[in-house]
Amino acid sequence: MSGDADSRPSGPLGGLKRRAGEVSERAREFWAGASRWQRWLVYLLLIGLAVLAPLPGIGAVMSPFTDWTSLLFNPIGIYVLLALGLNVVVGYAGLLDLGYVAFFAIGAYTMAYMTTTYGFTFWPTLVLSVAFASVSGVILGAPTLRLRGDYLAIVTLGFGEIVRITAVNTTAIGGARGITNIPHPPDIFGTEFLLDPLPYYYVVLGLIVLTIVFSTRLEHSRVGRAWAAIREDEDAAELMGVPTFKFKLLAFAIGALVGGMAGGVFASKVIFIEPNNFPFILSATILAAVVLGGSGNIPGVIFGAFLIAWLPERFRGFAEYRILFFGAALVLVMALRPEGILPSRRRRAELRSGTGGLGALGAEVVGPTDTEAVTGQKTTGEVQR
């Protein structure tokens, strides 16, 4: 973290940041040196924390204004799940997707339509939701993934709007009025799924854990390394024999899959969905969660999604002004910590290597990630200002 602190003016804020940096650095070192049982202990602790989260005592502190368990399901659980899915696309493969909400919508509509029209039950339909969403990810990706960053952003944005407007205009799926009376999931182990949000929270929690395991495994596999290569320099990756198009498509499909899964669960909890549940601003919010937390780093992404979902609800006391503050806070955090609150180590190395990003005013390609950069020190070849 020393490079970080050196490169900026110190002051009261700088000191605080350095201290925070040291703490996070120590945590990282512990983690890197931790043995297998220590890691499992931490995992179990975290899962235990998540399982105990709906306790009323915690709720009284975290959310005095709204029902805490409902919040834990939506927006918190749903946002975390969506952010984890988008993290695969944005954080791992480095593809800017501004229409992620489309997959969420497709998952939700699949669930709603299949259960109300054909009388399917929850679990098989959830599989269908996932399948449809990932197929639509491939359909969107196949023609568009050859486009470069910003063009991809606008095309995905367009896709999100197309899905929403199509839902508004198609009477077969309810048009602007949406679909009502979506059935709840059947009982599991005698637990009824009705209006109480608690069982839904545990379903989402289970899916979140599943997604975390799935995406960490992916990150450290051949696929994850290919994504990192594509993210850092697509041309170089292609030259090294990485089939970039295939891997980008895979990232898109996996991201879509998680989005569809979230959509399916969401639909069966809320009973009623309409196109306005899936506005563009939701895509932007999820993207903000990923980047704010530290894109590419799973704890960061979860933390970011949690903050983004929770803060506006916590400060409901400020009534209408909370969204205003939310906007200002995004600007502020990005100004103070552009790499996100808990950046992934690799990402930070990329940033510190310094030739990429806005600092160099428009250099497209991220600079070389040499060993010096990895240790967090400034490289000499920095050409900014």
Next chain:
Amino acid sequence: MGGLAFGSIYALIALGYTMVYGVLRLINFAHSEIFMIGTFASLFVLNMVGLTGPLTGFALVGMLALLCVVAMAASGGAAVLLEQVAYRPLRKNGASRLAALISAIGASIFLQELFALIVIPKVFHRPQQGGRLPVPAPRLVNRDVLFSIGNANVRTDQLLVVVAALVMMVALNLVVNRTRIGRGIRATAQDPEAAVLMGVSIDGIVRLTFLLGGAMAGVAGVLYLMEFEVTNYFVGFALGIKAFTAAVLGGIGNLRGALLGGVVLGLIENWGAIFFGSQWKDVIAFLILVVVLLFRPTGILGESLQKARA
């Protein structure tokens, strides 16, 4: 003709996106809110003047000029302030473009809420809850049919929109291509490092780019208000997306591309609405965008603020 008028407004907003993108390689997401500020600035002037009925002749031209000046100042100023607050710190930190995008989204949310909660209720004397409702504007121009080409009627207001937009674009073209400042902008777009070495002040140029783009959005705001006679805090969103689409369609970073993209998008939407019904026009616009990008991945005219084909 309606499509052409629409297209001109898109094109004016698209210029702001394209200029900022050309210089910084950054999607200025909050540009739509700069446009929104333009509509409200002109509405404010209209309320101050206390317009009683539609104007004609010199009074109309004078009023339009006044509105444009005020809206350009308001939007341009807001754009510069936005750059100062939301983008400059990130540029100094060498942050990724993704971070800048998030910052822009944050600024966009902030400005929308600021207008919905504070500016509209206080300045436009609406009840506290009314901040989210549309604010009507008085009629500025009569809707007379001036002349017809084939079976297309040309109305006074539409003609005014197109002419005013054209004037602004010619003016911007002159600034970018014929002045010292314009040369600085083009140099920075082409190669920022070399531009610095040649003694161009990057900060100054960036500020100027935002000012010019903001001013264009201000004029777009005036024209929008004149044509639709209503605005709200959310007005920038849909138009901003369309304008950005227009910029990409024509080739982002390229001023002529923004013009072409805006007009093409406006016309396509109009025709699409005729053939498939108006509820599908947004879908058609985006589909066209996807198709164009598939065959010409850098837009119709390609990206080239650098190559001075401004």
